[in-house]
Amino acid sequence: MFSSSEEIKNFNKNRLPWALQLKYEAMLENAFRFFRGTCHLFYQRLSKLKNMPKSPVGWICGDLHLENFGSYRGGNNLVYFDLNDFDEAIKAPVLWEVLRLVTSIFIAFQTLEIDADQSMNMALLFIKSYRNTLLSGKETNIDPRTAKGIVSSFLKSAEKSSSAQLLKKRAVKKGQSVQLNTKHERHFKLDKELKSQLSEHMQKWLGENSYSPYNYKVKDVVYRLAGTGSLGQKRYLFLLKITLKKEGYLLIDMKEAFPSALLPHIKTVQPKWKNEAERIITVQKHMQHVSSALLSYSIFNGASYVMQELQPVKDTIRFKLIREQYRDMYQVIDAMGMLTASSQLRSSGLNGAATKDELIKFAQNTDWQQEVIQLASQQAGLTCTDYANFEKDYREGFYGL
Incomplete structure (x- = not known):
């Protein structure tokens, strides 16, 4: 029988005990913070799915969610908005990355009490942007010159940081x-x-x-x-x-x-x-x-x-600050879809990853899109259940308090 609390405790057993307690406290904040701290639970379930659509094998950052995009200064001293966490990076089916991001949309928007219809619209937008970028076969990047809307404002502000x-x-x-x-x-x-x-x-x-x-x-x-x-x-x-x-x-x-x-x-x-x-x-340099x-x-x-x-x-864009600004949210999600596909195109053919032609051919098929939406919705629900169990077990002292 699957026990999320047992899995969480086992996964984290090699961490510094005093800092691990701070991690558990952070994960108590809400279901989205819990999702960020339990990447292993998500993929444990995902690997057992019988109805996961097939996709080419490529490089993925592994823990893609709404707050793993952000600004940083590159080695060339210019500021970029891109994927920015590669601790879990691995060669895997590219849709694993997409499914985790879409799941994060459903969980984050529910946590922020954003309308479910708007959440679905953003999930569909991400997939559309991701697919269209793959179809183009050309990766792009976002810097202060190419950014739009709130992403542009975000990067221009970041440029001024010293x-x-x-x-x-x-x-x-x-x-x-x-x-x-x-x-x-x-x-x-x-x-x-x-x-x-x-x-x-x-x-x-x-x-x-x-x-x-x-x-x-x-x-x-x-x-x-x-x-x-x-x-x-x-x-x-x-x-x-x-x-x-x-x-x-x-x-x-x-x-x-x-x-x-x-x-x-x-x-x-x-x-x-x-x-x-x-x-x-190595994977970070492949993908960014x-x-x-x-x-x-x-x-x-x-x-x-x-x-x-x-x-x-x-830094990352705080969605709670733009929850009422639909246009800003649209531009951010659209950029994230484009950047996710761009990272896969950029790293295509490297160390056994699928080629650009294979990624383009995959994107020409539309069957997987609705399946990803349905699976992401299911995974979001399971994560919220895990969070409720975690919160209960934490209060009862299961995690060593």
Whole structure:
């Protein structure tokens, strides 16, 4: 018998216990936050469906939902709106990605108490935009010059964000030195030994890795909380200072890489990666138009970590702020459909993924569209049931409280 609470507890058993409790608390917020934190439950069910439409095998980010699109500054210093989370990235049927996103529309809109008809319209719009982009055979990207409506406003605002503003939020000045702010709600102190080991590791990475920034020295490091699904993984934030100038700081995020939650539920043969971090950054570079600055990986105490610059612009569009603005919502969902298909076209033919011709041929068929809508609606209902069970079991102490 399927027990979602048992599955959740088992899936998260290797995470830091104190941070895992924060994850469970975050998942209590609503059904959508729960959905974000239980990717493994979704694919466990999906892999057992007998009526899942067939689709070509390609690269997917694996955990696509409405808040895994956002702005970031690429390695070319330009701002983009794109898919931005690849922890679960894997080679799989491309419709798995579509079904998860459409399911997220139904759950998020219900959570926000948006009319069911509007939810259905947005789901149909996403599929239409996705299909039309595949049919074109040409991937596109969204930057401040090409964005429309609220996405354009979002990116133009993001362009104005600066590293100085980010540093002001994350760091404090103590005497003549600058340190990371341990009073920040997302920062936690490390014990002296681990802090020393991490500082030494980062300094070595700076000196040996071709992707690392030049002429910087480690000044401070803290444990960092971020996201929902990844809460409980080891994650650190480093403050670096440039050595050739009096002022000049850089923030580096170092995040432990776990195996994809989809892996136990998929039969598709995967490439032989050196480690999980290599998988994440390789697929990210395959799928994004331009990847974020300093994207690389390192090995610390036997585990692999994704390394990248913590940026002043990396945010998601908050749907609760545009719930009454139908035109804005339309433009965002339309962009998301286009970007999802573009990421699959961009990564087509790489490491055994379906070719563009195969993706175009698939898009010419329309039979799968209504089936995806029906399955997504069913999965949304099952997720809400899981959430209710999770909430009950959490209150009764099943999760260790």
